[in-house]
Amino acid sequence: MSEATMVAAPPVADPSLPYNDTVAGAVVGTWADDTDQALFVAPDKLLALLTHLRDAEQYDLLSSVTCVDYSAYKGKARAGISERFDVVYHLYSTKKGGGPVRLHVRVPDGDTVPSATGVYPGANLQEREVYDLFGITFEGHPNLRRVLTWEGFNGHPLRKDWQEAYFDEETKPFKNRHPAGSYQWHEDKLPWGDNNTYPAGWDPDSWEAPVSYVPVSQAPHRGFGELDTQSIVINLGPHHPSTHGVFRMLTRMEGETILALEPEMGYLHRNHEKIGERNTWLMNMPFTDRLDYINSMSNNLGYALAVEKLLDIEVPERAQYIRVIMAELTRIINHTWSIGFILNDLGALQTPALYAIEEREMILDLFEEVSGARLMCNYMRFGGVVRDLTPGWEERAKYLVHDRLPRALDQLDELLSGNEIVKARGRGVGYLSAQDLIALSVTGPMIRAAGVPYDIRKAEPYCIYDRFDFDIPTLAESDIYARYYIRLLEARESVKILQQALRDLPPGQINAYASATLSQGFGTIMGGKGGYTFRPVEGEAYARVEAPKGELGYYIVSDNKTNAYRYHVRSPSYINLNALGPMSVGYKIADAVVILGAIDIVLGEVDR
């Protein structure tokens, strides 16, 4: 599988290639891949093709925009191609479901790409990220600023020739750890003893930070006749209790009404992707735990699915069921947590949140028993899971999903759903139409609360979700109250899935490689000695799961080496923030806090 074979790009567009009959000369080549076909698009025809795909082919969701720097690529597939970068687009259809259309646009260093924001406004944040980390300019982007690093940052860190101050070697494992490991971190070798680097010729005394142009400063100013006031800019964050972490909102206010709101992030940018490209494939697994740190199990699952696409492994039945059970337990944790903190943002401090995360502890106990950790489970492996359930685990889980969890959800419902204050604050606040949300690439409970029954578990089933009987709840209102209530409904559906999964859980292997039991050492799990340094075949893969917050995708590129060549996370929290600005305009500043809470972001995933 994934035997990447290049079809040489013909000089004249081949009419046999897809879409060339309607948008002439748009597709200049294909990269045949067993799973998804990659189409190479001529940069000048990109927008025409995107428009065609959106309007005529119903590919209305621009899921992921990312970039690969092929300058250090060692595989065979890139032979004879001089362009350094590939900008990669994944388009999905919320109407048809099914797989993606994957577009590659090849860009030489220093060239520009037309911005897709005109066709898909949701490309906004992702194109900014590519600009920030790769230095590719998107022509026509309304707000092309750095997003994860800061203005004035030296260089574009995800380029392959960019090295951080802390640089031991290109890839792990580092040779200075064994057999003559002298305890010392790289930063200690630098004269200033910090993990920093400065360009030669730079003078710190004369340094002035570049002032970045933020669009809120140009928001429309509305006068109210005689009572003309001046609009002001109010900054929330990065340290603000309402932002669920370190996140910043710049708001332009007219009195208490928001005229414009611009999210600023990057305060938790932890170089997940750069580290992921130094790591071996397996080493990334515990790092994925720390993306959306409330839902480590779903993160594990998505990454395992992506690498399994390249490895071509059949996951045993029991492991499939265990994976589903863990992912759904995680969803319940996330949704109850999210409900509790929406209420916190509404001003109902503590009590609802405390009630909402009560059952979470019982679920975490179950996680801890099988995986050894409450939060950072690191439980999935390629080909299955790492350890079998412990004796008695199933019974306890059954009691939980048959008795405790339904009861807890009912109690939460009773406590909050009828509450007049919640209704008054939530009804009609933060409205955005379903079309707008999809155009902004929003996924997850947010669009289901706007009446779009789009759930990857049904639209493009992964694992064994097609075996379970469950519904996709939708609500039509698309306001804060609907976003609160949809989470409750989804948690109930998860309980339904859990009941079925625990009923049907078969005995058997827990890992495709599990010829070994625990006592034989897990070194054997990935096929004997060196199992932790296997080499997947050359190619690219994109796997996505319906994470509690939306579509969580992993885009990986392998050049048949022991570490990932490119490792990109399409994180729902980050991309859902596209909608924050449009959603908040016209509401009060106090509502902006709840609107953000109802998007349900986790900063570890936003900034990665």
Add this chain to the structure above:
Amino acid sequence: MFGTGLLKGLGVTLKHFTDTFTDDRRKEPSRYEGSIKLDDGRRIIDQPITQEGLLTIQYPEERRLLPERFRYIPMLLWDTEIGEDRCTACGICAKVCPPQCIWIVRDSDENGKPITRPAEFYIDVAVCMSCSFCAEFCPFDAIKMNHDYELAVYDRYPQLVYDKEELTVPLEYYAALWPTQFAEEQAHRAKEKEEELRRNEEKKRAAAAKAQAKAAGVAEAGDGAAKPKRSKEELDALKAQAAAKAAAKKEGGADAGAVETGNAEAPVAEDAEAAAKRARLEELKRKAAEKAAQRKKEGGA
């Protein structure tokens, strides 16, 4: 009617309040069902899933019963059965460690020849991400995950860089923390040992048979009467191979012999090294006994 939702919600909180309040008024609150009471008034709490609500664990006095697979920071095992570190300084843990926080210095003998023992072993706890890959991939069961989480310190350097001494615990400590896995491993080790013995036996037998056959073959060749099955060149190559094998075997045997003689010498005059080793073992045992006793008490076993 306006306000019914509010009242309903308040009813839920009131019920919570009365439930816990009445329970707390009892002499032995039902929330302590399934918990283990220690002699000094402390408790180990293991909330049964059927227990309503969520118990508050009053941490320093009450502790949660940790599951066997709980992982925090790695520890190195001192095999009390053979009186040696289990670690062979193979470096696999350092290689699989995702944040690369393990440093190993392999020991060497007087001649500078590396030997399978770590001279130094560092783990930077301020970097360790508790993923337990080191424990998963160790082929010698030498590194395992410790349950001890009370590690807060006032100063980062050097307390949070654990050296070999701080990391090492005796086998009994591990057995107390991870009883199921320990039993599995012991069974597996015993089986492996048996198998190795059997394999060695077989090898010996095979070698003997081979030697016999060879002798016969040589005799035959010497006779020159029977037609040779192999050409002269082939035979020469085989001979060379056998010689190389024998040499290799001899070397191994010599090593084994050295060990044996070392053992034989030990009782005659306990040299400084052995004494140090023994002292260290005693020290470790004592430490572990302390820890294990505490753990046991907490585990209620």
Add this chain to the structure above:
Amino acid sequence: MESTMVTDFKDIKQEQMQEFLHDSIQVPDDLQSNVMVTTLDKVYNWSRKSSMWPLLFGLACCAIEMIATAASRYDLARFGMEVMRPSPRQSDLMIVSGTVTKKMAPAIVRIYNQMAEPRYVLAMGACATGGGPFKEGYSVVSGIDKYIPVDVYVPGCPPTPEALIYGLLKLHEKVERQSITTVPWYRKGANEAIPVPVLGPDIFDPRKVQIIKEQTLGAAAAAKGPAVSKARLQPQPMAEDAKARIRAAQAKYRAQKQPA
């Protein structure tokens, strides 16, 4: 080059640290019989440690465990800590719970500067302690102690709620050892604010400008990249006496903690 070696900035709380490490608070002779002060100390420290309000401040994953600590199962209210204040002016303790990134570091230092004395810092988790698994990244500060003095380090990734509470108890112990006569915040002279780091091409500490300049503008700049000083390449093992002192302190601590 050697002469301009960076000074160690960790010594801001050296005095307090020394007090603890030597485990002997030097009471001047004329105060030995001062019952008033020792009793006052007891009341003073008891009241401070029993209502130590933390700053409502979460950075990353560890913040989730911090919330879990404050929630029903572990209940920080038992330590008088349930009042998490969003304002640094009203809080006594900053729990740095999570990865400190370079973009966030100036904000943290500012918040720390705004806290009123006596103030304490607890570095929760591997990231805040020493950069953690993300240490190798280009935008992560390897430990908040590079910028502000830390009182207690809690390792773990993430520390379980019990581990955090244990760290808080260690902090209580530290508070108990302080004396109203020696604490720095009643002394004359203002406590200097910590210079806020600046985001340049990479973050830089205003206190280190001199050495950075030498590297970027001086002779070293001619060589490619920042020069690596040879002296620092040598591993610097811990001094034996320091090791012994720590062990002794730990042993003593353990002996106190565990009734025979």
